[in-house]
Amino acid sequence: MPQPMSRVKPDARVQTHWGVMADHPDLAILVVQILAAWSHTENTLGRFLAACLHADSSAGLAMYLSLSGGEARRAVLEAAAVNSLDSDKLDLFRITMKAIKPIRDRRNQLAHGLWGKSNDIPDALLLQSPNDDIIHYDNIMKRVDPPYDRSIMVFRKKDLLADLKDAEGAASAVTCLWFVCSSIGDDGDKYREHLLSLPLVKRHLPSIKKD
Numbered sequence: 001m002p003q004p005m006s007r008v009k010p011d012a013r014v015q016t017h018w019g020v021m022a023d024h025p026d027l028a029i030l031v032v033q034i035l036a037a038w039s040h041t042e043n044t045l046g047r048f049l050a051a052c053l054h055a056d057s058s059a060g061l062a063m064y065l066s067l068s069g070g071e072a073r074r075a076v077l078e079a080a081a082v083n084s085l086d087s088d089k090l091d092l093f094r095i096t097m098k099a100i101k102p103i104r105d106r107r108n109q110l111a112h113g114l115w116g117k118s119n120d121i122p123d124a125l126l127l128q129s130p131n132d133d134i135i136h137y138d139n140i141m142k143r144v145d146p147p148y149d150r151s152i153m154v155f156r157k158k159d160l161l162a163d164l165k166d167a168e169g170a171a172s173a174v175t176c177l178w179f180v181c182s183s184i185g186d187d188g189d190k191y192r193e194h195l196l197s198l199p200l201v202k203r204h205l206p207s208i209k210k211d
Contacts, residue, residue, distance in 0.1 A: 001159060001162075002127070002153040002154055002155045002156075002159045003153070003154050004151075004152070004153060004154070005118075005121075005126065005152040005153070005154050008121060008124075008154045009118070009120050009121055011120075012118040012120035012121055013118055013119070013120060014116050014117075014118050014126055014152060015116055015117055015118065016114050016115065016116035016126075016128065017116070018115070020115055020116055020117040020125070021115060021125070023117060024117065024124075024125055026157065027124075027125050027155070027156075027157060027160055028125075030157070030160035030161065030163075030164055031110055031125075031160060033164050033167070034106070034107060034110060034160070034163050034164050034167045035107060035110065035111055037164070037167035037168050037170065037171050038103065038104070038107040038167055038170070038171075040171045041100065041103075041167075041170045041171045041174050042064075042065070043061065044171070044174045044175050044178050045064060045073070045077060045174055046060055046061030046062075046063070046064035046065055047060060047061060047178050047182075048060075048077070048174065048177060048178045048181060048182075049061075049063065049064045049076065049077055049080055050063075050064075051178060051181050051182035052077075052080035052081055052083075052084040052085065052181065053080055053084070054084075063076075064076070064077075070104060070108075074097070077093075077097070078097075081093045081094075085181060089180060089181050092177060092180060092181075092192065092195065092196075093177060093181070095196075095201060095204060095205065096173050096174060096177045096195065096201065098204050099170070099173060099198075099200050099201045099203070099204040100170040100173060100174065100200070102166070103163075103166050103167055103169075103170040103200070104170075106163055106166070106167075107167065109127070109129075110127070110163075112129075112130065113127040113128060113129055113130065114127070114128045114129070114130055115127055116128065116152070121154060123156055123157070124154045124155055124156045125155045125160075126152050126153065126154060126155070127152065127153045127155060128151050128152045128153075129151055166200055169198050169199060169200035169201075170200060172194075172198060173195055173198055173200060173201055176191040176192070176194050176195035176198075177191075177195060179191040180192050180195065
């Protein structure tokens, strides 16, 4: 898990700039892979929507991607699933959606945050939310000097590798869900078993059963 900079090196000097990724290509490629995996996940969720609506895949995908914001997309998927799936498949859908939510949240954090670096932490990329950066800038203008590292997270290679594994798990999970719930092929049971065996999904099974 990435750590707050305050726990790693509170006095580190930070540079935030869009060019810092070039100084850490081994870490930057992992960030890109995480974002790419989530793009495939979203694409498959569009196909899942099409399967629920018994629509052409391209039409379902276009409809899904046209929706603005994650909440709207989740609401449409939930409505389609409730009205088209039997109870077993609906449970699988809800398990999968709960399992991939943290991956969606991490993807959004990586995609929309401000990347930086520090020579004091040479093996890591640093990430700050845009809102916190605005607050920091406003404080500078007001000549207030709060601790700058409060919102900065330190991402080392092991952290990004763990996030990539989860992102790939999310892509696999929704692919299995799509095959289980669509009419493609005759291997629904095999894909259901594989879906429930994924570590990402297994971590959420106990919490689902308590809901």
